[in-house]
Amino acid sequence: MRERSGAAQRLAEGAALRDVLDTGDPAAWLELDEGTRAEEWYWPPDAGAGWERTHDGRSLLAALAAGAPLTDGRLALALCHRDGRVRHRALGRAAGRPELLPLVAVRCTDWAEPVRARARKRLAQALDAETAARLAPLIRRLGDRYRGDFGLGLLGDVLRRAPRERLDPLLASTDRAVRRFAHGLAVETGSLSPVELARTAARDDDAVIQTLCAEAALAAVTVENAAEVLDPLLAARSPRARSAGVTALRRLGRPERATGFLGDRSALVRACARYVLRQHGIDPLPWYRERCADPAGPALPPGAAIGLGECGERADAALLWPLLDHPVPGVRARAVAGLRTLDVTDVSRMRPMLDDPSPGVVGEATLALLPSAGSLPAQWLLRRLDPARPRWERVSAWRLLDAHGEAVRLRAAVALLEDPDVRLRARAAPVVRRALVWGVASRSEPGVTELLDRGRAVLEGSAAAPR
Structure with a gap:
């Protein structure tokens, strides 16, 4: 058998x-x-x-x-x-x-x-309350089958009438689908208090449960229980939970707490904080300008730099350029992102950021320079593919070469076909295959035909190699 x-x-x-x-x-x-x-x-x-x-x-x-x-x-x-x-x-x-x-x-x-x-x-x-809790993982899985709705409906009916303690093991299940099902029932039946819902939204790692519980908690929040409900949400690791808590500050009339989230690491949370302040007639832009104007100040969270880019004006780029030399990598990366958001990219000033020791800064600088990739020297970028360089610099070079032009892209791809980095090889191979099938518009350029021949030989050799 x-x-x-x-x-x-x-x-x-x-x-x-x-x-x-x-x-x-x-x-x-x-x-x-x-x-x-x-x-x-x-x-x-x-x-x-x-x-x-x-x-x-x-x-x-x-x-x-x-x-x-x-x-x-x-x-x-x-x-x-x-x-x-x-x-x-x-x-x-x-x-x-x-x-x-x-x-x-x-x-x-x-x-x-x-x-x-x-x-x-x-x-x-x-099926009673005890057996329903025991069979819930199986019935929930069967619910995805054709004709699986009966069991799922029966399970829900039994658990809705069951004591709260029967639902507790399902709320803590390691099976994400079961947890979603159980929390849906708990919200529907009101089995969890607003405080419990807020703590679940802050603790659970599933986005669906975070959103479900946060919304249910905020629907039941009052002035009396606001602190107990909002504190877990505002301190949560999940941006969804934090953003829900920040948004609730508008209804509760507490814009001063939203100010502390203007520099949050999450764009969603920052946007919610600005919304709350504006709903109370407060302009968040001066807050960003004040912090970015003092790079050495202790009150400069990385989110302040990108926040200025998100709601500022092009003239605010003057506050962001000095932050490219900030000692904190997160601030440098967000300053680059803020300049890109403001659509203010000076290639000569941004290019040195590709040599930053922080991978995050290099990644942001690459995104900022992609529209101007053609203005970067091709040979300089090709040298940055050297396997001796840090991987993030090599990935950055490939992305810029890929956006550079057809012949340059092909030259870089052929150079990477035998690269020790498996993922870079995987990115380069489709470029060469497409060029072999469809040709290269700039075939007349010196060396293109030789590149195609070399690329074909490498690909055919790889296909013939024993696995």
């Missing part, structure tokens, strides 16, 4: 269900269901009869037909049988067998209508 029908084989040989499966793992039940119906289980590729024609297979079907006792393991095989009549009969024996409820849930999505109807009836009879 192949590996996927291994669990079914062990059950057929008499092993106990718990010895074969991790019964708490939804994937284990789905693999058993698939493996039992696997083609090789019935028609093995090697010599010999399939399990259905073995003594164990015949005795299982005979016991099922006669109503003789069956272990959970053998009944599990019948519940997964390829014949719908066998599955239907097995469901009639599954009542009062809690260990087999996961397979009953699986049969609720069965393609055979009689099987599906009987399974749904059995599940509706057996």
Whole structure:
């Protein structure tokens, strides 16, 4: 037997269900269901009869037909049988067998209508608050299947009526889909207080849950509980949670707290802070100008430099240029980004930033210089592809060469085809392939034909090399 029908084989040989499966793992039940119906289980590729024609297979079907006792393991095989009549009969024996409820849930999505109807009836009879919490991961996964809506709806109905403590394990589940489902129910039923919702939005790493809980918390925030609700949100690592908390400051009439987020590391949070201030008649621009005018001051967060670019004027570039020499890499990077946002890019002044020791600064300078890539010396950029240079400088050089011009792009791509950096090779190869298929408009330029020939030879050599 192949590996996927291994669990079914062990059950057929008499092993106990718990010895074969991790019964708490939804994937284990789905693999058993698939493996039992696997083609090789019935028609093995090697010599010999399939399990259905073995003594164990015949005795299982005979016991099922006669109503003789069956272990959970053998009944599990019948519940997964390829014949719908066998599955239907097995469901009639599954009542009062809690260990087999996961397979009953699986049969609720069965393609055979009689099987599906009987399974749904059995599940509706057996599903209580305890079993619903236990089966939630499996039923939630089955909910993505065609005909999976019944189980999901039944699960929601049961959990809505269940005590709050039954929902707690699902709220803390490591399965993201289950957590989303449970938090959706908790918000719908009001099971979580505004403070609990705010803490969840600040703590959970899933964006959907962050947004769901933050919005629900803010919908219930009042002047009395504002501090308890807003503090976790405003201190959250997630920009979504922080931005939700900052936006709520407008409704609560607390624009002074929004000022502290004008220099936030997130563009979304900065925009929300400016919105709150403007709604209260406060212009945020002087705040940015004041901080950027004092580069040596302790109150210059990196976000202040890009914030000035986001809401300032072109004349404000005069405050950003000096920040390119700031000792903090984050400030230098955001100053470059602010100049790019203001559409003020002096190539001669920006070019030295490509040699900055900070990868973040080099990345921002590359973005700023991309529109002017053609004005940068091609040979100078090609030398920056040297493998001895830091990787971020080489990536920057490739991006600028790629935007430089057709012939220069081809020259750089061919040079990288045998580069030790796998990702740079992967970026260069499609450029050469396209040039080989479609040609190069500047083919008449000296050396282009030789470049194409060399690129073809390298690519063909790579394809022929043993893997």
